[in-house]
Amino acid sequence: MSVPHPSGVDELRHAPTNSLSAVLRIPDFRRLWIGLGLSSLGDWMGLLALTAIANASADSYAARNYAIAGVLFLRVLPALIMGPIAGYVADRLDRRHVLIWGDYIRGALFITIPIVDRLWWIFVVTVLVESVSLVWGPAKDATVPNLVPRHRLEAANQISLATTYGSALPAALVFSGLTLVDKLYSNLFSFFDKGPIDLALFFNAGTFIISGLVIATLKHIPRGPADTDGDGSVWSVVVEGWKYVSTTRVVRGLVIGIIGAFAAGGVVIGLARTFVADLGGGDPGYGILFGAVFLGLGVGMWRGPRLLHGLSRRRLFGISLTTTGLLLFPLALTQQLEIVTALTLLLGFSAGVAWIVGNTMLGLEVPDEVRGRTFAFVGSMIRLSLALVLAVAPLVAGVIGTHDFGPVDEFGRPFLVYNGAAFTFLIAAVLMTAVGVTSYRQMDDRKGISLLSDLRHAFSGTTGIYAATGCFVALEGGEGAGKSTQARRLQAWLRQEGYDVLLTHEPGATDVGSRLRKIVLDPATGAISDRTETLLYAADKAEHVEAVIAPALARGAVVVTDRYVDSTLAYQGAGRALVDREVERIARWATEDLRPHLTVVLDLPPQHGLTRFEERDRIESESLAFHERVREMFLQLASAQPERYLVVDARRPVEEVEAEIRQRLEPLLEGATRLTTEDLRATEAGAHGLAEPESPEPQLEPEPHEAPGPRESTAAEPGEGGR
Numbered sequence: 001m002s003v004p005h006p007s008g009v010d011e012l013r014h015a016p017t018n019s020l021s022a023v024l025r026i027p028d029f030r031r032l033w034i035g036l037g038l039s040s041l042g043d044w045m046g047l048l049a050l051t052a053i054a055n056a057s058a059d060s061y062a063a064r065n066y067a068i069a070g071v072l073f074l075r076v077l078p079a080l081i082m083g084p085i086a087g088y089v090a091d092r093l094d095r096r097h098v099l100i101w102g103d104y105i106r107g108a109l110f111i112t113i114p115i116v117d118r119l120w121w122i123f124v125v126t127v128l129v130e131s132v133s134l135v136w137g138p139a140k141d142a143t144v145p146n147l148v149p150r151h152r153l154e155a156a157n158q159i160s161l162a163t164t165y166g167s168a169l170p171a172a173l174v175f176s177g178l179t180l181v182d183k184l185y186s187n188l189f190s191f192f193d194k195g196p197i198d199l200a201l202f203f204n205a206g207t208f209i210i211s212g213l214v215i216a217t218l219k220h221i222p223r224g225p226a227d228t229d230g231d232g233s234v235w236s237v238v239v240e241g242w243k244y245v246s247t248t249r250v251v252r253g254l255v256i257g258i259i260g261a262f263a264a265g266g267v268v269i270g271l272a273r274t275f276v277a278d279l280g281g282g283d284p285g286y287g288i289l290f291g292a293v294f295l296g297l298g299v300g301m302w303r304g305p306r307l308l309h310g311l312s313r314r315r316l317f318g319i320s321l322t323t324t325g326l327l328l329f330p331l332a333l334t335q336q337l338e339i340v341t342a343l344t345l346l347l348g349f350s351a352g353v354a355w356i357v358g359n360t361m362l363g364l365e366v367p368d369e370v371r372g373r374t375f376a377f378v379g380s381m382i383r384l385s386l387a388l389v390l391a392v393a394p395l396v397a398g399v400i401g402t403h404d405f406g407p408v409d410e411f412g413r414p415f416l417v418y419n420g421a422a423f424t425f426l427i428a429a430v431l432m433t434a435v436g437v438t439s440y441r442q443m444d445d446r447k448g449i450s451l452l453s454d455l456r457h458a459f460s461g462t463t464g465i466y467a468a469t470g471c472f473v474a475l476e477g478g479e480g481a482g483k484s485t486q487a488r489r490l491q492a493w494l495r496q497e498g499y500d501v502l503l504t505h506e507p508g509a510t511d512v513g514s515r516l517r518k519i520v521l522d523p524a525t526g527a528i529s530d531r532t533e534t535l536l537y538a539a540d541k542a543e544h545v546e547a548v549i550a551p552a553l554a555r556g557a558v559v560v561t562d563r564y565v566d567s568t569l570a571y572q573g574a575g576r577a578l579v580d581r582e583v584e585r586i587a588r589w590a591t592e593d594l595r596p597h598l599t600v601v602l603d604l605p606p607q608h609g610l611t612r613f614e615e616r617d618r619i620e621s622e623s624l625a626f627h628e629r630v631r632e633m634f635l636q637l638a639s640a641q642p643e644r645y646l647v648v649d650a651r652r653p654v655e656e657v658e659a660e661i662r663q664r665l666e667p668l669l670e671g672a673t674r675l676t677t678e679d680l681r682a683t684e685a686g687a688h689g690l691a692e693p694e695s696p697e698p699q700l701e702p703e704p705h706e707a708p709g710p711r712e713s714t715a716a717e718p719g720e721g722g723r
């Protein structure tokens with residue numbers, strides 16, 4: 001189902017809220033993004049160059065480790081001590097000036113390094129640059145909401161994050177390139193004191209200055225101070241945050257995992273330089289390894305969750321953490337730089353998946369009131385643990401020192417050189433794997449379901465199509481869970497709120513569908529094969545989407561359906577015990593993979609629901625075990641994509657259930673209000689949702705027929721389209 005867009009503003013209006021390219025089409029945000037990209041690129045180059053200088057300035061194994069540890073530690077230190085002060089300063093300075101001058105000053109500082117040419121000055125500059133960055137960052141974060149509309153903020157933040165870390169890769173490539181060229185053609189850069197390293201520093205200064213110039217062209221940065229939340233000291237944030245985190249099992253597992261992942265990353269980054277030297281690689285090798293970590297991280301954050309979208313987020317988090325730990329073992333034991341690079345790439349990938357999944361889940365699992373505090377807590381803990389690891393890991397490596405193993409060959413080289421860096425990696429591997437396994441156990445929400453079948457399913461899944469216009473809500477759950485009741489209540493509320501609402505249901509909301517419904521539900525039909533049943537339901541869905549749902553979404557309506565694809569996955573897939581994947585493929589094909597923005601699962605023990613009414617149709621008269629399997633499948637589908645699902649305990653009073661659904665639905669509607677019929681008319685009725693509508697006029701909408709079925713009294717009111 002392609003989503004045709006006209007160009008210009010309309011294109012933006014109708015692009016899905018999570019579209020990254022739509023955010024980048026906002027001119028001011030694009031400029032800020034270019035600025036951010038350039039300064040991040042420079043920042044990473046600077047870090048590489050500084051660690052290279054630190055490495056070159058010491059002569060013993062231990063001293064090299066300590067010098068690098070010094071640079072890295074000083075990078076993190078200002079955030080620890082001055083985090084709160086930086087917020088305070090950013091609050092009071094003119095944001096525009098902070099952004100522009102912050103870049104100029106950092107550029108100028110980097111230029112002084114080759115000029116002063118002293119190790120202590122590198123340490124000073126590291127602290128100064130980091131301090132400026134601490135003020136620059138909050139000012140940038142506070143500016144983004146001024147440049148992009150609210151519903152695109154999440155995508156904008158995703159881009160900022162990806163750019164900040166993603167620029168490490170090109171930085172590493174440029175750095176490796178420069179040092180490699182210098183190695184091949186020695187003295188090519190001899191007009192610089194330290195050859196390519198100085199060149200890297202000048203390049204770095206240049207990117208900051210250009211970034212400042214680009215940001216200076218931005219018109220919409222408010223001149224006033226940044227409106228950031230002035231947070232307390234790191235310690236009070238930590239104490240406050242821990243109070244909440246320690247009381248919630250899932251959040252505790254999450255936070256421990258995230259901090260563990262950062263600590264492991266810190267060990268790798270802190271020891272990479274000496275580790276590479278142990279393997280006989282120089283600056284180019286270091287640059288490549290550095291780039292590999294971040295390429296992996298970037299791909300992991302960008303693609304990882306989508307690649308495995310069918311997997312429970314909680315499981316995915318635990319698995320990616322454990323994988324990160326397990327990968328550290330071969331990394332520590334390998335002596336070939338090429339293999340090490342490949343392993344590092346994978347390591348970055350799994351850490352990236354863990355980080356993005358963990359962060360998203362933190363947003364979903366932590367209630368609104370404490371979310372800010374929890375994120376601040378996690379941020380502070382990450383800095384603390386990074387500082388600790390960056391300081392301690394090289395010390396451990398230095399203390400362990402260098403060791404030779406095995407017989408010496410004819411050139412006097414030992415069979416195996418195994419040094420402190422590699423040993424420290426091994427320690428990190430053990431700790432990280434333990435953290436991963438603990439997290440997985442603490443958070444597993446699918447006990448008793450084999451991980452293998454979960455993984456198989458996740459790899460074969462597709463990501464689905466989400467309508468660019470309107471809002472699509474499905475109500476799912478077992479018999480008598482209250483779907484029709486809630487659907488009607490939702491409809492009444494949405495109407496009252498002024499939305500264009502379409503209430504519909506499966507099976508039987510279309511002409512053909514109502515005949516199919518009769519066949520499939522009437523006990524008089526007798527036995528039919530499970531596959532026939534699946535195909536009949538699929539046919540009903542195909543007609544439903546094509547004739548009812550898609551046109552309504554295209555004109556911007558809120559579509560509420562009583563049952564959808566999940567019902568077939570649950571009843572035919574789990575209930576009839578057909579192969580899940582095959583049923584899914586058929587249902588996805590039938591619906592062109594159109595998926596609800598939100599699926600509400602009304603969860604009820606089957607024996608409870610079946611007592612809510614007396615008559616039984618073909619499906620309702622199935623065994624209790626059948627209905628148990630159905631219920632399990634609904635819950636399983638929900639756990640795989642918590643961001644698209646709401647599970648409600650349907651035993652609660654009708655009003656409470658309704659309130660919970662409303663609360664969850666409200667923010668999704670915010671994206672849809674601009675797409676009400678009036679809006680669409682205003683923008684010349686060119687609906688650009690899925691399936692290009694032949695007739696955007698609501699009165700031409702297909703008239704769904706009353707579905708003949710054994711339980712007409714509880715069927716949704718199918719004729720109630722439009723306003």
Ligand SMILES: Nc1ncnc2c1ncn2[C@@H]1O[C@H](COP(=O)(O)OP(=O)(O)O)[C@@H](O)[C@H]1O
Nearest residue numbers: 479480481482483484485612650652653654714
């Ligand atoms: N939260 C609830 N608590 C108690 N009874 C409910 C609740 N929700 C619905 N009911 C009742 O249960 C029966 C089945 O509800 P219905 O909405 O038709 O379920 P479904 O569409 O899921 O089969 C109806 O008699 C309804 O009044």
Ligand SMILES: Cc1cn([C@H]2C[C@H](O)[C@@H](COP(=O)(O)OP(=O)(O)O)O2)c(=O)[nH]c1=O
Nearest residue numbers: 479480506507537563567568571619620711
């Ligand atoms: C949509 C759909 C429904 N069903 C079953 C579930 C229900 O037992 C029946 C729908 O009947 P219905 O009377 O509409 O049930 P409810 O009021 O509980 O929603 O069809 C499937 O087996 N597969 C499907 O894809």
